[in-house]
Amino acid sequence: MGSKILYYLVIIPISKLPFGILYLISDILYLVLYKIIGYRTKVVSQNLRNSFPEKSASEIQKIESEFYAHCVIW
Numbered sequence: 001m002g003s004k005i006l007y008y009l010v011i012i013p014i015s016k017l018p019f020g021i022l023y024l025i026s027d028i029l030y031l032v033l034y035k036i037i038g039y040r041t042k043v044v045s046q047n048l049r050n051s052f053p054e055k056s057a058s059e060i061q062k063i064e065s066e067f068y069a070h071c072v073i074w
Contacts, residue, residue, distance in 0.1 A: 034068035044068075 014022075033039040044067060048060045055063070 030069050034065070 017025075034041065041064070044064055045060065048055075048063055048067075052060065052063075
């Protein structure tokens, strides 16, 4: 029951929005999740350090920021 409500009240209206509005929502979510709340930044940073031990701290930070900017999770 709850999934149908979510589908009809959230998913369908969002799917009807033009791309410009979706990009704006994505940018806002990036700011809120990464810059303000810091959602899972320690986990992402640790995973990047484990995956790329040869990269410097500034390179890891750049990759982390780009990850959040392009992979906002709904």
